Amino acid sequence: MSQAGWYPDPGGQPGMYRYWTGSSWSASITNNPMQAPPSGGLGGLGGPQHPGQPQWSPSQQQQQPRRSPVGWWLGIAAIVLVIAVLGWFAIRNLGGILGTGPSAGSNPTQNVCPKQVASTITPAPAPNDGRVHGGALSYPRLDPPWGPPVPETRVPFGRDVLTQTVMVEPSYKGTKDSWVASVLVGELVAGDGFFSPQQGSEIVVKCIMGVFYDDAEVVRDDKVNKATTVDGKEAWLVETHLSFDIPNLKTKGELAIIMIVATSAASSSIFYASIPDTVPDLVPDARRAMAGLKVTS
CATH class of the missing domain: 3.40.1000.10 (Mog1/PsbP, alpha/beta/alpha sandwich)
Incomplete structure (x- = not known):
């Protein structure tokens, strides 16, 4: 096969589908072959998708209730906090990953x-x-x-x-x-x-x-x-x-x-x-x- 897409899992898991990138199989599997490609398009390094995870279309997204300004500011603050924490862990572990230190x-x-x-x-x-x-x-x-x-x-x-x-x-x-x-x-x-x-x-x-x-x-x-x-x-x-x-x-x-x-x-x-x-x-x-x-x- 050459066309990218979801195909019955060659690993043999019943009812599951694995993403074919056009040249190789990804690590991502799902029970919904109609969902979008895995994160990053090629799967592999992105890790498996959660089977059955809902995929929202643009029209569905537009139908969601509008958030108040306070909700938006709270969301932005939460995102900044998460990024700061992840950045601290990344810096803490960078030496071991890149081989710059033991x-x-x-x-x-x-x-x-x-x-x-x-x-x-x-x-x-x-x-x-x-x-x-x-x-x-x-x-x-x-x-x-x-x-x-x-x-x-x-x-x-x-x-x-x-x-x-x-x-x-x-x-x-x-x-x-x-x-x-x-x-x-x-x-x-x-x-x-x-x-x-x-x-x-x-x-x-x-x-x-x-x-x-x-x-x-x-x-x-x-x-x-x-x-x-x-x-x-x-x-x-x-x-x-x-x-x-x-x-x-x-x-x-x-x-x-x-x-x-x-x-x-x-x-x-x-x-x-x-x-x-x-x-x-x-x-x-x-x-x-x-x-x-x-x-x-």
Whole structure:
């Protein structure tokens, strides 16, 4: 289809319609396909519309009772107050969003992560082409000291995940749990899949900070947070330094690289690398893998 408009939800929600921009599906859904396009026209970053929200025509708007001057002044005052409050919050959080300064963020609960849904589809065997395949992405296989690619089922935001790792601190909790450098690719799991790469990157970063560092406070300092492309597909890249202090762990920080790629109209794939500060010589490997990313069918 090429014409923009509301169409039966390809995500399978009965009685619901999703907006097609002419080139991609938006995040907005409704049960009223006659309503106006989503906020901003393209949906996506504007968030979902409320199903059944009434749409007022110009004639209907003219029939509304006229407000008294006092009501107008009270309304203007309320709007000014709301703008002032929103401006204060925006300035307060600007540093963390734009990467101009560190921001603390620890929430040791899996509630910040997407709900994992078991897949009934068995991924097709990856081709023996010297690349590591996961989801609809692949990267050139890294040589030792990186280990061989292995499936990873413990990533709360992904499935069909394949990863390579390097041991950094074995058994720092005694007989279990080791700290590793890792590079992985897989299918991104979050909601119904209809979100922008930028929204997907924030889902992943919040999940990483919430569950990967025990109960430690994690300070996030973004170095890169921008739109990009991979193999001609829309993507979003976040490179952030995460600082933490976990008992018995020598590593106190690491570089996290998150690339979310809109590999189809209704799904995204992820490239994720975490390189502890104690092994900076592995950073070029992670960047080389990211530079070699390809979208596969």
